[in-house]
Amino acid sequence: MNEYLSPLEWRAGRLHLLDQRLLPAVETWLAYDDEAGVAAAIRDMVVRGAPAIGCVAAFGVVLGLRRGRPLDEVVATLRATRPTAVNLFWALERMRRVVLAGADPEAEALAIWQDDIDRCRRIGRAGAALIPDGATVLTHCNAGALATGGYGTALGVVRAARAAGKRVQVLADETRPVLQGARLTAWELQRDGIPVTVITDSMAAHFFAQGAITCAVVGADRIARNGDFANKIGTYGVAVLCHAHGVPFYCAAPLSTVDLGTPDGTGIPIEERAPAEVTHVREIQLCPAGISVRNPAFDVTPARLVAAIITEEGVVRPPFGPALAAAGAAVGAAVGAAAAAAASGDYPPKNA
C-alpha cells in the first residue's frame, strides 16, 4: 500500500498485524478473521497508537460484518477496548455511517488506512518547517509508522525534515512502562537509518539542562477543543521540562484526533492499565510481591505548554480553540458523533 513500514496489512480478506508486544526482539505477524480477535489485539496492545487503532478497528468492522454479526454489536465490541484515543471512536463512527448508507465496508476501511498515511505525510511536510537543520528532537513513546497507518505523526515530522535535507537526530525516551520508545521508536528509526539515541524517561531533564534538546515532538491520543491533549503517560512531564528550559514543545496529530465534543483536558478519560505492566518486565519481577502500584496509561498536557499543534491542514498556533474548530470541519460531522460515543460511558470502568 505504501513504501513505508505499516503495522497492518490487509491480504486475501484477512487483517495481519505486526505484534508490537514482541518488538524489537521478534518480528511476528498475527492474522485476524473476526472482530473479537481484533478487539483483543487492540486491548492487549498487539497494535497501539491512536491513528493505527482507528485503521485496525475499521478492518475489524469489515471482518465482523462478513461473519454476519449485527453492525451495532460489532461496533460495540470494538469500542469497548481502550477509552482514551478518540481515533478509535472516530473510525468506528465513520464505518457505521458508511455501512448504514449501503456502501462497501472494505473499500471504506482501505480508504481510512490510505487516508491516514496521506495525512501523516502532510503532517510531516507541515512540521518539517519547524525543525532546524542540526536539530536534536526529543520524542516520547512511539508516534511513528508503527502508531499510524504508516509514516507516523511525530516521527513523520522527523522523516519529512530529513527528506528536506536537514540533519536531524532523535533522542527517544524509553517510555516506561511499556517501553514503546526503546522497543518501537528505536527500532523503526534504526530501520530507516535515522540517528536515534535511547534514554530513560528520567534522563530527559538532564539533557534539557545541558542544552542538548532543540525541540520536543510527540503524538496525541485525543485533543480537546481548547488544545489540551492526552498522550502517553510522561508526555506532560516533557512539556513541563520544555517550558522550564525555553524549548518549543510540539504535538503532531491528524484532525481525527481532535474531539470537539470535549471542551478541555479534564473531560478526557484516562485508562488505568494492569499493575503487571509496572511490576514486571516479561517474567522478571521488578517490585516486591504485593506492592501497591499505579498505572495510568496517559496524561493530559495543557494547551498553555504547547507551542504548536501540527496537523495535516498545517501548523496551528495558540489560541487553539478557534483554529481547531475550523480545521475540525475538514474531518466532518463524524467528529462530534465520535465525541458523543466516547462520552457515553460504556467502556469498562477503571479496575474492571
Next chain:
Amino acid sequence: MNEYLSPLEWRAGRLHLLDQRLLPAVETWLAYDDEAGVAAAIRDMVVRGAPAIGCVAAFGVVLGLRRGRPLDEVVATLRATRPTAVNLFWALERMRRVVLAGADPEAEALAIWQDDIDRCRRIGRAGAALIPDGATVLTHCNAGALATGGYGTALGVVRAARAAGKRVQVLADETRPVLQGARLTAWELQRDGIPVTVITDSMAAHFFAQGAITCAVVGADRIARNGDFANKIGTYGVAVLCHAHGVPFYCAAPLSTVDLGTPDGTGIPIEERAPAEVTHVREIQLCPAGISVRNPAFDVTPARLVAAIITEEGVVRPPFGPALAAAGAAVGAAVGAAAAAAASGDYPPKNA
C-alpha cells in the same frame, strides 16, 4: 548494631553486604575479605547510596591493611570505583588520617558506621517537622536504610514523621535504569509496614498535576558549596516538577555529603555507566541490538529549586552557602581534603 535494617554487617572480621542487585526477589549476603572485593562491590552496585558507600569503603581499608597492603594503595583502589558520591572520598580521607595517627582502623570504621546511623536519625528528627500529617511524600531512587549505615536520609525523614505519629505515605519513583525505587525503596518500606505505591518515573508529573503530592524528599550524592547537588538521575526532573506545581522539594543528607571544595554543581563529575543498564533488564533486551544509548547515573539539581536541605545539624534554608560552610565545620577539615581528593582526577575517565 541497631534495630533497623542495615546494608552491611561486620562479623568475625569479615564484611558482609546484602546484595542489592538481587533485591527484592532474593536476599543474599556476600562476604568480603579484601579491599579489591569491596571495591568491586561498590563499582558493581552490590552496595550503593552515598553514605553506605562511605561506611563500606572504611571497612575496605580495614581489610586491605590487615592483608598487609600499603595504606595509599588500599585507598587508591577504593577511590577508583565511583566518582560522584563524595562520602566515599570523605570516609577514605578520615580513615587515612586515623591510620597515619596510629589509631585502630577497625574501631574507626565502626565509628563511621555508627556515626552515620546516628546522623540519619538526627536528619529524620529534623526533617519530620517539615512533613504534614496526612502527607504523600514523593521520593526518587533509594535514600533509605539500604543507602546508608541504616535508617536512611530521605526515608529516615518519613520514618521519623511516622514515629512522631503522623500519617505519611510514600510515592516511589521506580528509578530507571537500575530501579532502586521499585526494588529497594518499595522493599524496605513494605518491610517496615509504611504505605508505599510504586510509579514509573514518567508518572510523577501526572500525580503532581492531580495535586496528589505534598512534597518531595530525596537524598544526595554530593552537595556543592552553593547548595547545588548531585543525586540519582531523574532527581532534577522531580525538582522542576515541584517548582512548576508549587510543591516543596527537600534534599536530606548528612554533612559528609557536602563538598565545600566544589563551588557549584558544574564542578561535580557525573558518572556515565554501562549501556546495558538501559538496554537490558537482566537478560531481557529492551532496545534493538546496536542502538545508541546514554546512561548518566546522576544529574545536578540547582540550589534555586531546593526549599531546604535537611542535615543532622538541622534544616538549612536558602541561601545555602553560608549555612553549609558553617555546618560543614561540624564534620571537620576532612571535608576540604575529600573535595581535593575527588577533584584530583584519578577516577577512570568516562567510557573507560
